[in-house]
Amino acid sequence: TVKKSAKQYDIIATATIDAPWHIYSQFVKGGPIPTTFSFKNNPLVVLNGKTKELGKLEKNFDKNFNAVIATFAGKVQFVQSITLKVASKTKLSGTLEYTACNDEKCLPPVKMPFEVDIQ
Numbered sequence: 392t393v394k395k396s397a398k399q400y401d402i403i404a405t406a407t408i409d410a411p412w413h414i415y416s417q418f419v420k421g422g423p424i425p426t427t428f429s430f431k432n433n434p435l436v437v438l439n440g441k442t443k444e445l446g447k448l449e450k451n452f453d454k455n456f457n458a459v460i461a462t463f464a465g466k467v468q469f470v471q472s473i474t475l476k477v478a479s480k481t482k483l484s485g486t487l488e489y490t491a492c493n494d495e496k497c498l499p500p501v502k503m504p505f506e507v508d509i510q
Contacts, residue, residue: 422456430485439472
C-alpha cells in the first residue's frame, strides 16, 4: 500500500512469473481466463477506475485460442487507486483469480483471497 495523501492510496500487487510461464492481462477477451481482481464492498473505500497493469505486456498469436492474446511474463504490478471517504484505518479485501500457462499447457485457475491494511 502506498499512501498518496490523507485519503488517497495505491494498492499494489506484484506478480513474479517464472519462465517459461506467463499470466494473462485483465483485458483478455474470448480466450483464456484473464487475471481478475474482485474487491469486497467496503463502505469507506471508493475504487478509482480499473486496476492498472504495469509491466511488459506481450501480445502474441496463441494457436490454442486462435487469437492474439495479451500476457505478462517475468514481473508485473497491478495497481488499484482508492479514495477513503473518511481518513481512518480500514481493510480492503477480495479475491485474485489467474491462470498460468506456457506454450504447451495451462495450470488450473487459482483463486486467492487477499486482505490489505489501509492506514
